[in-house]
Amino acid sequence: MDWPCEGLARSPISVGRLYDMTGTLALSTQGGLPVPIDESGLMKQVRKKFDLALFGAPPAFDQPVHVGRPNVGDRADFLRQVDAMFDRLWLSNNGPIVQEFEAALAQYMGVRHCISMCNATIALEVAIRGLGLTGEVIVPSYTFIATAHALNWLGLTPVFADIDPRTHNLDPESVRRKITPRTSGIIGVHLWGRAAPVEELTAIAREHNLKLMFDAAHAFGCSVGSRMIGGFGACEVFSFHATKFFNTFEGGAVVTNDDALAEKVRLMRNFGFAGFDNVTEPGTNGKMTEVCAAMGLTNLRNVARVVARNRENYHCYVRELNAIRGLSVLAYDERELNNFQYIVVEVASTFPVSRDEIVAALHAENILARKYFWPGCHAMLPYRQSQPGAVRDLPHTVLVADRVIVLPTGTAVDERHIGVIRDVFACLASYAAKNTASDERRIADPVDVLTHV
Numbered sequence: 001m002d003w004p005c006e007g008l009a010r011s012p013i014s015v016g017r018l019y020d021m022t023g024t025l026a027l028s029t030q031g032g033l034p035v036p037i038d039e040s041g042l043m044k045q046v047r048k049k050f051d052l053a054l055f056g057a058p059p060a061f062d063q064p065v066h067v068g069r070p071n072v073g074d075r076a077d078f079l080r081q082v083d084a085m086f087d088r089l090w091l092s093n094n095g096p097i098v099q100e101f102e103a104a105l106a107q108y109m110g111v112r113h114c115i116s117m118c119n120a121t122i123a124l125e126v127a128i129r130g131l132g133l134t135g136e137v138i139v140p141s142y143t144f145i146a147t148a149h150a151l152n153w154l155g156l157t158p159v160f161a162d163i164d165p166r167t168h169n170l171d172p173e174s175v176r177r178k179i180t181p182r183t184s185g186i187i188g189v190h191l192w193g194r195a196a197p198v199e200e201l202t203a204i205a206r207e208h209n210l211k212l213m214f215d216a217a218h219a220f221g222c223s224v225g226s227r228m229i230g231g232f233g234a235c236e237v238f239s240f241h242a243t244k245f246f247n248t249f250e251g252g253a254v255v256t257n258d259d260a261l262a263e264k265v266r267l268m269r270n271f272g273f274a275g276f277d278n279v280t281e282p283g284t285n286g287k288m289t290e291v292c293a294a295m296g297l298t299n300l301r302n303v304a305r306v307v308a309r310n311r312e313n314y315h316c317y318v319r320e321l322n323a324i325r326g327l328s329v330l331a332y333d334e335r336e337l338n339n340f341q342y343i344v345v346e347v348a349s350t351f352p353v354s355r356d357e358i359v360a361a362l363h364a365e366n367i368l369a370r371k372y373f374w375p376g377c378h379a380m381l382p383y384r385q386s387q388p389g390a391v392r393d394l395p396h397t398v399l400v401a402d403r404v405i406v407l408p409t410g411t412a413v414d415e416r417h418i419g420v421i422r423d424v425f426a427c428l429a430s431y432a433a434k435n436t437a438s439d440e441r442r443i444a445d446p447v448d449v450l451t452h453v
């Protein structure tokens with residue numbers, strides 16, 4: 001099929017020329033310039049091929065619609081806390097706002113200890129070191145690169161296990177196959193906020209005398225078996241990066257029920273200082289600042305509102321996209337608590353347009369959809385070089401990484417955005433189907449027949 005190049009799609013085009021080309025594209029104009037049709041910034045309807053920006057029309061939105069646009073709670077609440085902070089002149093070093101934030105999070109998750117950090121990457125490093133992991137640690141390849149890098153930075157070897165293609169989480173059988181005499185631990189990742197197979201991983205860890213911890217960067221506000229994520233394994237690590245549904249600008253936390261580990265992590269977060277002039281651990285600087293904790297307290301009071309919007313958006317995406325053959329939105333188990341922060345769409349090999357072509361078409365519309373965790377950690381340069389054979393054992397990682405698109409959600413997105421996204425998918429599908437009726441360029445793959453949990 002003949003796709004126009006991205007450069008052409010992005011090139012400015014006059015309204016007059018658009019009408020010449022399509023005869024039908026309805027654009028509202030002011031002084032000859034297109035203006036949004038509504039306050040979502042929508043510029044046009046997408047009904048057929050020449051309505052697509054990929055073919056020269058203007059983008060669907062006047063401003064970029066991002067994945068991970070920050071959700072921010074009550075600004076006045078935040079600013080009041082910052083004002084009080086300036087009055088105290090206590091800006092960092094375990095100040096009162098950090099202490100209040102940690103207590104609030106521990107209570108929210110039902111855990112004994114929450115140690116806030118400057119970000120989740122440092123929190124992972126401190127937790128890994130605090131747990132005393134050595135040698136090889138088993139992690140999924142299908143995760144954000146920080147999970148692997150945290151091990152690498154400590155001189156440990158991340159050993160990549162495959163995922164279950166239905167859940168995108170670690171496949172316990174693959175984990176078993178990766179255990180060697182050098183293995184000291186497992187880091188499960190609750191990908192997309194959907195719980196890793198906690199029970200199975202706990203059983204494997206017990207059986208082989210391995211330490212188990214979780215990268216819960218996506219899973220704030222989520223539960224498994226009606227227990228909040230945060231209390232599983234030896235500890236769990238959260239990210240509060242600006243793009244996460246709950247943010248502290250930058251930030252993270254180690255959460256644990258283990259008193260001794262909590263004490264160690266607290267010391268390590270602050271250079272190992274056990275008191276003035278007394279260093280007892282090889283620490284780092286992982287401290288959260290007061291202003292970040294204030295943002296956290298403000299946003300904690302906003303979590304229910306954000307989750308409600310995310311849930312609405314998720315249901316809308318499910319309705320609209322699952323109706324299109326070859327697309328499926330990864331399902332959340334609604335018997336559990338979910339934050340619904342990731343809208344993960346899988347593009348089956350039966351869909352007539354490739355995942356990358358869809359992403360390019362959406363970008364041309366100013367909808368900044370993302371491929372996520374592609375091509376997998378194992379295929380990134382540092383690990384590709386050190387573990388060249390890993391790919392052989394990761395067929396589901398490769399498959400899923402090649403077919404996933406993550407779409408925008410959060411408080412900046414509503415059904416108007418989702419409707420346009422659906423129209424873009426539908427328009428691409430019908431145009432491509434007409435043009436590729438006899439095109440056998442794709443090979444059916446077995447995972448197409450799997451249903452999603």
Ligand SMILES: Cc1ncc(COP(=O)(O)O)c(C=O)c1O
Nearest residue numbers: 119120121144146217239240241
């Ligand atoms: C699974 C996972 N782990 C770790 C991190 C690192 O988090 P941070 O950006 O807070 O360092 C992220 C960030 O996106 C992530 O998605």
